[in-house]
Amino acid sequence: MKILCERNKGYKWYQREGVYFRGYIQLKNGDCLQGEAAVKYLLANASYDEFYNSLSTFYGCYSIIICKDDEVWMAVDIARSMPLYYDAELSCVSDSAEAVRKYKLINTEDVDYNRVLEMYATSYIVGENTVFRSIKQLDIGSAAIIRNNKIESHYYFVHKSKEISIDR
Numbered sequence: 001m002k003i004l005c006e007r008n009k010g011y012k013w014y015q016r017e018g019v020y021f022r023g024y025i026q027l028k029n030g031d032c033l034q035g036e037a038a039v040k041y042l043l044a045n046a047s048y049d050e051f052y053n054s055l056s057t058f059y060g061c062y063s064i065i066i067c068k069d070d071e072v073w074m075a076v077d078i079a080r081s082m083p084l085y086y087d088a089e090l091s092c093v094s095d096s097a098e099a100v101r102k103y104k105l106i107n108t109e110d111v112d113y114n115r116v117l118e119m120y121a122t123s124y125i126v127g128e129n130t131v132f133r134s135i136k137q138l139d140i141g142s143a144a145i146i147r148n149n150k151i152e153s154h155y156y157f158v159h160k161s162k163e164i165s166i167d168r
Contacts, residue, residue: 001072001146003065004094004103011082014039022082023062042066048073048145055143055156065093075143078157084138085130090146097135106134128153
């Protein structure tokens with residue numbers, strides 16, 4: 001799988017031993033990890049399940065890609081402040097939909113005009129979709145594993161609260 005990390009404005013990408021990290025993570029004990037310290041922390045994850053479970057133990061502003069054996073693990077923060085994109089054939093992951101489009105030679109005719117209208121009206125496209133049919137994005141507060149040419153996404157955070165009734 002091709003990893004295309006291009007955007008270095010704001011937080012730059014750090015990469016070591018198959019871990020790509022950008023942003024910061026705040027641990028529950030108060031420690032804030034950035035750059036090499038965050039990469040070292042993420043390298044300790046031996047499996048996708050361990051990685052996924054660790055996501056609920058910290059918060060922050062980040063994009064994470066981990067290449068381990070024949071798998072790619074990835075996660076974005078609960079606001080998707082630094083999105084991650086991938087092509088429908090699962091051949092590349094990037095922080096830029098345009099980089100995916102160019103790498104895959106996706107023609108602009110691949111645009112879904114309903115999604116364009118959604119983007120225009122709300123400045124946002126819901127879920128994993130983008131304006132291109134052939135380019136997806138990781139949803140907010142989620143992680144994913146790519147293996148055996150399939151992707152499985154899992155939410156570690158859901159933006160909803162308990163409903164309450166207020167009597168007047």
